Amino acid sequence: MTNPPFLQWTDQSQDAQFVLPGTFAAKSSRLETTVRRRNALEYGVGLFCIAAFGWVAWLTASAGALLMSAGWIVLIIGVIVVLANLTRIASNLERRPELDCRSHLRAQLVRQKQALNSVTSWYLAPLVPGMVLVLGAAAAQVAGEIGWLKALAGTAPSAMFVVLVFGAVRWLNHRAARKLVAEIDRLDALE
Amino acid sequence: MTAQQEHLYRQAEAQFAPAIARLAHAMERQPDRAADLMQDIHFELWRSFARFEGQCSLSTWVYRIAHNVAADHVGAATRLPKTIPLDQIETLPAPHDAERGHAENHAMSRVHELLRQVAPLDAQVILLWLEGQTGAEIAEITGLNSNAVAVRTHRAKALIAKAFEEPQTVGIAHD
Structure with missing residues (x-):
């Protein structure tokens, strides 16, 4: 420690005090609260999807479309796997704020980059079997009357839409990861 | 506890x-x-x-x-x-509108604005230097090498001294 270069700076907030430790009993940090709220929102959306898909699965099963019903059930399983993956990724958030600032920042960026880069395997892939089954069942329902070629052509727009949405999610996440890689490289260059 | x-x-x-x-x-x-x-x-x-x-x-x-x-x-x-590299900042930025009206010290507001505009590690080095930490101490806290710390503190000193208009009070110790 040396003399501060500008006394105007260190003259500020001279009467500051710490919060009493007793108030920490039921407290979590703002970051943890933010993560918990975000997870709660994602679980809420996931549960809504499960309820909606379950209802459609029941309706299609009641109408005798068992293959379609199976597709929706597989989709529900996919959503459950995504939710489980969300929990696993969130639990990997180990708080070690006593690391030096560069290492701390780097660790945060690497963790975010890994989550973004692996979005295909933990977020998109679990939903693919259900999507394929639902679209295949939709084609199979009418294939007997109009033939498989026309039936598949009829489901092509829906399939293309799903592929575009999945592709966009993957592209956006990979683009964000590339920005993080540039940040990480910049930090490494400071060593 | x-x-x-x-x-x-x-x-x-x-x-x-x-x-x-x-x-x-x-x-x-x-x-x-x-x-x-x-x-x-x-x-x-x-x-x-x-x-x-x-x-x-x-x-x-x-x-x-x-x-x-x-x-x-x-x-x-x-x-x-979005951050601005410290070495691309020529003068301290003007304070944000919301802060300008309440600021008792215009120079202090400009330092705050600078700290919010630069990359996190740059801001950390400047803040630690303002608190009177030595170059070696800043290096240990931030994980940067002493040369990287010296470059940043030198740059910060040049920018902030102008704002405070007290160049004679400015001092820095790297070790």
Whole structure:
């Protein structure tokens, strides 16, 4: 420690005090609260999807479309796997704020980059079997009357839409990861 | 709560409470967000003292936690915020409109604005230098090498001295 270069700076907030430790009993940090709220929102959306898909699965099963019903059930399983993956990724958030600032920042960026880069395997892939089954069942329902070629052509727009949405999610996440890689490289260059 | 945790927390309060308040107000423009950040830092310090076994000095431990929590706090609000390299800033930026009207000290507001515009590590080095930490201490806290610290403090000194118009009071120790 040396003399501060500008006394105007260190003259500020001279009467500051710490919060009493007793108030920490039921407290979590703002970051943890933010993560918990975000997870709660994602679980809420996931549960809504499960309820909606379950209802459609029941309706299609009641109408005798068992293959379609199976597709929706597989989709529900996919959503459950995504939710489980969300929990696993969130639990990997180990708080070690006593690391030096560069290492701390780097660790945060690497963790975010890994989550973004692996979005295909933990977020998109679990939903693919259900999507394929639902679209295949939709084609199979009418294939007997109009033939498989026309039936598949009829489901092509829906399939293309799903592929575009999945592709966009993957592209956006990979683009964000590339920005993080540039940040990480910049930090490494400071060593 | 352990006696050691309590003791270290009180010791940290006695030595670093004003510095942590200045850090919070520098990094968060809104008073309520600055208060939130301050509480988060206190909370993380409290939790961390259960792990403190003299791995480094108390000062290094406290400053690392304070700055890392502040960086996370700002980062959570704006994912990968747009920053300006320190060496591309010619003069201290004008204070934000919301702050200008309340600022008692225009130069101080401009320093705050500078700290919010530069990359997290640059801001951390400048803040630690303003608190009177030596180059070696800043290097240990931030994990940067002493040369990188010296470049940043030299640049900060040039920018901030102009704003305070007291070049004769400016001093820096790298070790």
